[in-house]
Amino acid sequence: MQVKVVLNEDEMPRQWYNLAPDLPTPVPPPLGPDGKPISPDMLAPVFPMNLIEQEVSQERWIDIPEEVLALLYRWRPTPLHRAYALEKFLGTPAKIYYKNESVSPPGSHKPNTAVVQAWYNKQFGIEKLTTETGAGQWGSALSFAGALVGLEIKVYMVRISFDQKPFRKIMMETWGGKCIPSPSPYTKTGRKILKEQPDTPGSLGIAISEAIEEAVTDPSGKTRYSLGSVLNHVMLHQTIIGLEVKKQLEKIGEKKVDVVIGCAGGGSNFAGLAFPFMYDKINGAEIDIIPVEPASCPTMTRAPYVYDFGDTAEMTPLLPMHSLGHAFIPPPIHAGGLRYHGIAPLVSGAINDGLATPKALHQLECYEAAVTFARTEGIIVAPETSHAVAAAIQEAKKAKEEGKEKVILFNLSGHGLMDLTGYQKYFEGELQDYALPDEEMQKFLKVLDGLPKP
């Protein structure tokens, strides 16, 4: 009885998989403020050219540099687990596998792109990266990456999270990252907002604006901005997850996966696991591929496919994606995670092409699934990851009803040890289910009026 499958370092994939050239319908380009396609040069003040090349690449396979592999080896390859205890608890004939991304030092899949971005920036001569963080996961991962690669990291953390989650700041500082509450007095944007609304709790939109402003206005030209999801090169770096899984399944003779599941906020952990399986699907394999989102933030299942800004402050290019509008704010009864208004253009494209079938779940079902998982498999998952767990349990129950020995695979994108407050609220009955009402959604979508259509 093999409980988990490990790989040696020399068995790790040597290339990332780029879905872009294989999508039946090419993803439209990002647009500038003038409505015209953005050229790579126009992104140069924000990102280093070597990452911009990956962003626009149409190569299917992209080599992972040896030095990057050595960085990834710190915690990769990650284990693939067979969920025997969960299967037994559910009495399902399905086999359930999960990829355990929680074993990275910051506790999630995010370092898979953080260390890579840090390395490419360093190669390009960059000395400092700025970024934003909401709950703190991305800021932690980039601070970790900065320590490994030797880059200065500055994280603008949404003020309300900064105040409520002091431990995330300590994590970042321990890795040498600088974490400051946003809005801050260090940027024009921050100063303006602080003057107008001194007591603002901040927002991810403001934090993004501050981080980009600091990067593009640094007179030395040695500062760039880093984004933890949504963009093509981020999805690319995360495909190491699914590529490892394929090798692991091959190692134990598991020939066919029937269902692939990942939770999706910006889309990167889902893409990381699923894109290598989409390659098989494009080439004729029958696989159900399911990105899962909360019913309170139904980007993939209900929002239109549009051109929208990546941030609230309208500083980013317009991206073609499913979006609830860049002014979207999820309700406070939601415990956090997966709150982004949009979703990666490549994931949107895959949905449009019928390669992925999104699903929205309510948070009480997700926490219930997470508790079941902790009490069977023993891992306390992140609130975001609980959506993937709940969908996997649904599929396993369906397989039981149908009497089918399906193979179900999901991404355990992170542990929940830094986010136990959500569990506490769940145990104390403080959480409620909430599906975004249609009239509410229509209000949020108004910000899209007048923007170009893909």
Add this chain to the structure above:
Amino acid sequence: MQVKVVLNEDEMPRQWYNLAPDLPTPVPPPLGPDGKPISPDMLAPVFPMNLIEQEVSQERWIDIPEEVLALLYRWRPTPLHRAYALEKFLGTPAKIYYKNESVSPPGSHKPNTAVVQAWYNKQFGIEKLTTETGAGQWGSALSFAGALVGLEIKVYMVRISFDQKPFRKIMMETWGGKCIPSPSPYTKTGRKILKEQPDTPGSLGIAISEAIEEAVTDPSGKTRYSLGSVLNHVMLHQTIIGLEVKKQLEKIGEKKVDVVIGCAGGGSNFAGLAFPFMYDKINGAEIDIIPVEPASCPTMTRAPYVYDFGDTAEMTPLLPMHSLGHAFIPPPIHAGGLRYHGIAPLVSGAINDGLATPKALHQLECYEAAVTFARTEGIIVAPETSHAVAAAIQEAKKAKEEGKEKVILFNLSGHGLMDLTGYQKYFEGELQDYALPDEEMQKFLKVLDGLPKP
């Protein structure tokens, strides 16, 4: 360049190593309140007989049952890392390896014995385990074990920790464990203390007393008590750590280890790594084996070898060990971890026989080492583990001075993600070094007057 060494499940050791029969000087037996040796039967109300058999065993190798292996596979074998980045930072010719026990779901080495104890209790027909917890690590590990094995877990948590560390309680509850502040109204001991001192912050001694009382007074006879360190069977279960390391070093052709280091509170993570190497030392190998403790709690380096109680309330048998006296209380300027007044009898015996050479370190040096480690190797270690890191850095610097290519190995016993407050205090300059003054120690040692001598 191999960054870490992994093992497949089928490469995991199939037996634990018992140091007891190999110690040149046999460890004296535990004594009862009458000063006479405790017989196995006398421990039966507290522990199941199958674990008592391990506790008193003189067999060198003890088989790990197949079902226990399947439980350990959930997170084991754990990786052995080569600390290339730390070596480079230090400019040392030494090779530094560390065993990464932080990848277990509760984040430390403690589940290595928790799941084993839970399994043996279950086999014996036990339905419920009680235990105490200070900072919360052991209570978390046993709750995790209870979920995996299917046992009810009740954790008496020292009230001040219960109030200050609410996240530990949520962890335990997520795994289905019940965590209550001690003193509690559920035991005679608890009620008595609550009546006399309603505002007491509690103590580990009181919590142990409550946990044992609940176990031995359960009329069903289906409840037992579980201890996370100190005892022989706990050391035994932890030897899986060092036995794995030996296989890992063999796999990469590393023939000889010069220095083995572990931090030691009760002694279990140190013993787990070091005992298999003591076997080599007993058989002629030259190895420096170093258990590390805080200068504020200098059990191994300065306390006498005596018979002492394991708990403040004098409910346990008398154990032969180095001890500061069971009334010892470390000063509040110490950030936590490794505060136990005694040390495992087997570790004490090894020290007496010259197999291990303990060292005491100050906490500022330990936090400094931990921050260096986080910024080079990328892992934020537990405050306890920082002592092992600091000692490893000292040895690597010594090797540099001597120009020797030594092989240094230490145990990364746990991550610090649940204990970031210590790092915060360190960054804010709130921590001070403190070595227990001799006159203070003499005061604490007074409780030993009149007890038998080993």
